[in-house]
Amino acid sequence: MSILIKNGWIVTQDGKRRIINGDVYIEENLIVDIGKIKVEAEYVIDATNRIVLPGLINTHTHVGMTDMRGLADDVSLDNFLQIMWKEEGERGKEDIYRGAILGIKEMLRTGTTTFVDMYSDEDVIARACKDLGIRGYLGWAVVDEELTTQEGDPLKNAESFIREYRDDDLVTPLIAPHAVYTCSEETLLKSQEIAEKYGTLITMHISETRREVYDHRKKTGMRPVEWLSKIGFLSENLIGVHLVWLTLHEIKLLAERDVKVSHNPTSNMKLGNGGAMPLVEMLDHGLTITLGTDSAVSNNNLDMFEVMKFASLLHKNERWDASVTNAQMIVDFATINAAKALGLNAGSIEEGKLADIIIMNPEPSGIPLEKNRLISHIVYSLNGLNTEYTIVNGKIIVAQGKFLNEKED
Amino acid sequence: MSILIKNGWIVTQDGKRRIINGDVYIEENLIVDIGKIKVEAEYVIDATNRIVLPGLINTHTHVGMTDMRGLADDVSLDNFLQIMWKEEGERGKEDIYRGAILGIKEMLRTGTTTFVDMYSDEDVIARACKDLGIRGYLGWAVVDEELTTQEGDPLKNAESFIREYRDDDLVTPLIAPHAVYTCSEETLLKSQEIAEKYGTLITMHISETRREVYDHRKKTGMRPVEWLSKIGFLSENLIGVHLVWLTLHEIKLLAERDVKVSHNPTSNMKLGNGGAMPLVEMLDHGLTITLGTDSAVSNNNLDMFEVMKFASLLHKNERWDASVTNAQMIVDFATINAAKALGLNAGSIEEGKLADIIIMNPEPSGIPLEKNRLISHIVYSLNGLNTEYTIVNGKIIVAQGKFLNEKED
Structure with missing residues (x-):
């Protein structure tokens, strides 16, 4: 299929962070051209007075739990679990x-x-991804065998899931050891072995609460990141999730190994985890920051626009300084940084990139729509329901706010 | 006009906080009946699988600045001003x-x-309220005469505005001295005199930043609320806005006089004002808490659903305790508490109350829609764009997400 997006405000997220008023031309699953384009296309979208953005990338959720939202609010993480x-x-x-x-x-x-x-039964989630057409990086959850509710050995389940999906178009399998309080050193190193064998990423909850840090230190004499460093688990293929309670020494350990960071501010705040991920120091040390919603049970939605706003405002408030975050930085977290963390050829609107694009109607909160305010609007004014079109891998999934292959209500 | 809302989940916000599956019948500008109703109405709204809520009440904004959103982000309040x-x-x-x-x-x-x-030129805002059909409590801003950019004496302007609108149906005038750093004791007491003379409310920014508290203490030897108490300015007719930097002594002074509180968490966080309004202690002392967006320049939208979520999550995070806020408390802030603060016969869906009602479509983030999850969804899952119908004073202003008296795009 070919798609021509006409006359939008294109937030490219390219190296120069250019914003262009013009067109985007898509053939099959790739962006072929950007600018003022004269071409015939099978599908033409008028994006006049619309914002054209790389599709957002949510680096942490447990999507199979979405129907449980609202069942565990206003309680601490311990009670929540x-x-x-x-x-x-x-x-x-x-x-x-x-x-x-x-x-x-x-x-x-x-x-x-x-x-x-991150979940068990990622084979089920993979089916849902393919049924609906979203790009899923699906991490089969691993815990010590005596803790699991999975049938069979979680490590073996993870490995067979990875084998099944490693050549898939939309689904990329990975392995997801749950946390230091559910995974022994042996489980973690075996997970790492599987990841290395198949060249996949690893994702893991790390240092979400003070309790986790306290307990791990009591058990091992080391804080979680120190301990993970010692056992050789930190690597550029690891996406660490939460990372709220860190020392400067731990930030340096993460930076030395280029560990990628999934920041989940809304969930952290809702669970009252306290404090805030030390974003300023993590940026100073060059860590790649990305954003996640966490599950709908601890958020309680999966709206990345809302997460962007929470991310920016949490740190301003925490540091008593409005200048520690800015809108462009936050848009980077949700697009180009996340693509880098995943090794995904997306996250920006450039020729040759995968055609993962969204089109936002800024009404009513993102007007007046002017070039110098677009990035601000994206982070501080809009929310996910401003999305009018969602294009994944060159396919239009949502058009005018409705699923294209679904009947009207 | 008569309106029948059929078969919705009615979040009454009555004394028992009942949630009823049924109908709401409106005649002229009043709610006449609630339950299973058999009646002919001029306008029937099918609210199946929808949430029917009292319209939200935003207790602080500067709506005339909305077109300036995005012009002053990521800077401190001093630079912002x-x-x-x-x-x-x-x-x-x-x-x-x-x-x-x-x-x-x-x-x-x-x-x-x-x-x-709160603004100067509230006569212009009043015109906009009446043109669009919203209920406006419009506070003419007052500062010391040597600081004003208004033509003429702000106090006289405020008084003549109050005279002009005091019997209006939709617009209720009040007086809005700006802050302790822009209003002398004399200006404040004269504002109070005008409020008493016409029986209006007063609203004022109080203790928004540490700087304000520091400067005022340096000047007067007292913190702002202490000083306002000493000059006799605190009263049940005062809506204090922000109130972030308070001592326990000041909370007691506010509670003794039953001062009403407008909490603006999103704006406070975005400006990096630091800390957080001491909500827990304020509730302990029985203060009436309400919510405001503040202007679109420091928010940057006017979505009260978003403010509800920020309000709940800010305090959980600040106290390292998810149980210090809960969803019902937050819905109360935005509805029945605010109506109480304004002396407005609204904020709940009960017979004899003003017909200010909204109908929310929970898709896609508020499902599954079940009675025991509705209040959670309102605060943690939905945002303002889930609003399908907005009824003010018995008139349908927004229907199916569009302004009823406006053509399709």
Whole structure:
């Protein structure tokens, strides 16, 4: 298929962060041309007074839990996990599929074209991704065998999932050891071995709460990141999630190994984890920061536009200084940085990049629409429901706010 | 006109906080009946799988500035005010009207039916309110005469505005001394005299930043609230805005006089004011808490759903405790508490109340839609663009997300 997006404000997110008023031409799953374009296309979208953006990339969620939103609010992480584990014990694959469909539709409708997931039963999530047409980086969750509720050995399950999907177009498999409090050194190193064998990424919750840090230090004498460094687990292929409670020494350890960071401010705040990820110091040390919603149970939506605003405002408030974040930095987190973290040829609108693009109608909160205010509007004014079109891998999934292959209500 | 809202999930916000699956019947500008209703109505709205809520009440904004959003991001309040005062110096009444139209349309589209404004030229804002049909509590801004950019004496301007609008249906005038750093004791007491003479409310920025507190203490030997108490300015008719930097002693002074509180978490966070309003202690002392967006320049939208989420999450994060806020408390802030603060016969869906009602489509982030999750969805999942219908004073202003009296794009 070919698509011509006409006359939009194109936020390229290229090296120069250019904003161009013009057209984008897509053939098959690639961006072929940008500028003032004269060409016939099978599908033409009028983007006049619209913002054309790279599709947002959500680097952490548990999409199979989406239908459980609203069941564990206003309680601490400990109580939250108790409620979740009880609920999850009663769920089967069809529940997870239903949750995934809800969550993936929400993401597509609100401007997310790629997400990173962590869960068991990622085969079910993979099916939902392919049914709806979103790009999924699906991390099969691994915990110590005595803790698991999975049938069989989680490591073997993860490996067979990776084998099954490693050549897929939309689904990229990875391995997701859960956390230091659920994974032994042996489990972590075996996960790493599998990742290296198949050349996949690894993602893991790290230092989300003070409790986690306190307990791990009591057990090992080391803080989680120190310990992960010692056992040789830190690498450029690791996407560490949360990373709220870090020392400067730990930030240096992460930076030395180029560990990628998934920052989940809304979830952290909602769970009252306290403090805030030390963003300023992490940026000073050159870490690649990306953003995640976390699950709909601890957020309670999957709207990356809302996460962008929370990310920017949390740190301004925490540092008593409005200048520590800025809108361009935050848009980078959600697009080009996340693409870099995933090794994905997307996250910017440039010739030769994958055609993962969203088109935002700025009404009513993003007007007046002027070139010098676009980046501000994206972070501070819009939300996901401003998304009018979502294009993934060159396919139009959402058009005029509705799923293209779905009947009107 | 008569309106029948059929078969919705009605979040009554009555004394028992009942949630009813049923109908709401409106005649003229009043709610006449709630339940399973058999009646003919001129306008019938099918609210199946929708949430029916009292219209939200935004207790602080400067709506005439809406078109300036995006001009002063990522800078401290001092720099912010410098930029704003420079921009505002070049604006005329038509600019303010245009800003107000933008902002009021945004509020109506995102579920706000009543707002409290603070600005000069409130006569222009009043015109915009009446043109669009929103309920406006319009506070004519007062500063010391040597600081004003208004033509004539701000106090006299305020008084003549109050005289002009005191019997209006939609517009309720009030007086709005700006802050302790722009208003002398004399200006404040004269403002109070005018308020008492006409029986209006007063609204004022109080203790927004540490700088304000520091400077005022240096000048007077007292913190702002202590000083306002000493000069006899605190009263149940005062809506204090921000109130971020308070001592426990000051909270007691506010509570003794039943001063009403407008909490503006998004603006406070975006400006990096630091800390957080001491919500927990204020609730302990029985203060009436309400919510405001502040202007679109320091937010940068006027979406009260977003403000509800920021309000809840800010305090969880600040206290390292997810249980210090809960969704019902936050919905109360934005509805019934605000109505109480304004002396407005609204904020809940009950027989005899004003027909200020919104209807929310929960798709895609507020599903599954179940009775026990509705309040959570309102605060944590939805945003203003989920608003499908906005009814103010018995008139349908927004229907199916579009302004009823406006042509399709």
